[in-house]
Amino acid sequence: MNNRGGYGQFCPVSMASEILCSRWTTLVVRELLCGSTRFNDLRRGLPKMSPALLSKRLKELQQAGVITVSRKTKGSVEYHLSEAGEELRSLIMGLGNWAQHWMESRLSLKNLDPSLLMWDMRRSLNVKLLPGHRCTIQFLYPELPGSQKRWWLVVADGAVDLCNFDPGHQLDLLVTSSLRTMTAIWMGLTTIKKESDTGQLEIDGDQALACSMQQWLGLSAFAFEPRRVQ
Numbered sequence: 001m002n003n004r005g006g007y008g009q010f011c012p013v014s015m016a017s018e019i020l021c022s023r024w025t026t027l028v029v030r031e032l033l034c035g036s037t038r039f040n041d042l043r044r045g046l047p048k049m050s051p052a053l054l055s056k057r058l059k060e061l062q063q064a065g066v067i068t069v070s071r072k073t074k075g076s077v078e079y080h081l082s083e084a085g086e087e088l089r090s091l092i093m094g095l096g097n098w099a100q101h102w103m104e105s106r107l108s109l110k111n112l113d114p115s116l117l118m119w120d121m122r123r124s125l126n127v128k129l130l131p132g133h134r135c136t137i138q139f140l141y142p143e144l145p146g147s148q149k150r151w152w153l154v155v156a157d158g159a160v161d162l163c164n165f166d167p168g169h170q171l172d173l174l175v176t177s178s179l180r181t182m183t184a185i186w187m188g189l190t191t192i193k194k195e196s197d198t199g200q201l202e203i204d205g206d207q208a209l210a211c212s213m214q215q216w217l218g219l220s221a222f223a224f225e226p227r228r229v230q
Contacts, residue, residue: 006018019060019061019064019066020088022057022060023053024046024049024053024054024057025057025060025061026092026095027045027046027049028042028046028049028054028057028058028061029061029066029081029085029088029092030045030092030096031045031046032067032079032080032081032085033081033088033089033092033093034123035123037078037079037080038076038077038078038079039051039054039055039058039077039079042054042058042079044115044119044162045116045119045120047113047115047116047119048113058079061085065082065084066081066082066084066085066088067079067080067081067082067085068080068081068082093221093222096221096222096225097222097225099222100187100188100222100223100225100227101225101226101227109180109183109184109187109189112179112180112183114141114144114148114151114179115148115164117179117182117183117186118139118151118153118162118164119162120186120220121153121186121217121218122153122160122161122162123160124217124218124219124220124221125153125155125160125216125217125218126215126216126217126218127155127158127159127160127216129212129215129216130155130209130216131172131209134154134155134156134169135154135155135156135172135173135209136152136153136154136155136167136169136170136171136172136173137152137153137154137155137171137172137173137174137175137209138150138151138152138171138173138174138175139151139152139153139175139176139177139182140174140175140176140177141177141178141179141182142176142178143178143179144179147164148164150164150166151163151164152164152165152166152167152169154167154169171205172205172206172209173203173204173205173206173209173210173213174202174203174204174205175201175202175203175213176201176202176203176204177195177200177201177202178200181195181200181201182201185201185217185219186217186219186220186223187219187220187222187223188219188220188222188223188224188225189227191214192213192214192217193214
């Protein structure tokens, strides 16, 4: 691995921090661990990171031996974790588990982002629990501005597409809630039943889909970590 300079200490923690502790770097690794391999997919998981900074961090990670870069047909580029990068999985997941365990839930729900939430939901959806035919699920967040208010998950042939424009398919399910409520469900801070019972979440459409939503929705990878604080 190439040392990019920084702390000037021989301690391995210092050496690792020189690579991983620059702004956004651990989140770039998180996205790669979650399966994103293309630049645009990485951007969707990091919507507030500039493309220029993402490019810079990817180059730094490549120089450090954390990722490899391959060129595919038609000039497309893919990024993959190296053996050293894969070894970071327990470290990155451990950071998330620590935060879920110890940080107050109000802090977890401080920085809400519909595009990030929907992208996370899209890649964690359990398609095996959904109908075999094409299934279209709309999420409506009434309090958000027009461009962020409506999102669609379209499941077909085992794949899930995320749209923030109407795909033109007949809806199987409409889920209406505040962004805060859906984020809390996703993070395992509450449940679909609890929010439905209190009127904070409304589900309209196919009853079988509605009743099984807690199962097919999936949850954040950190949702099952027991919490010490609320």
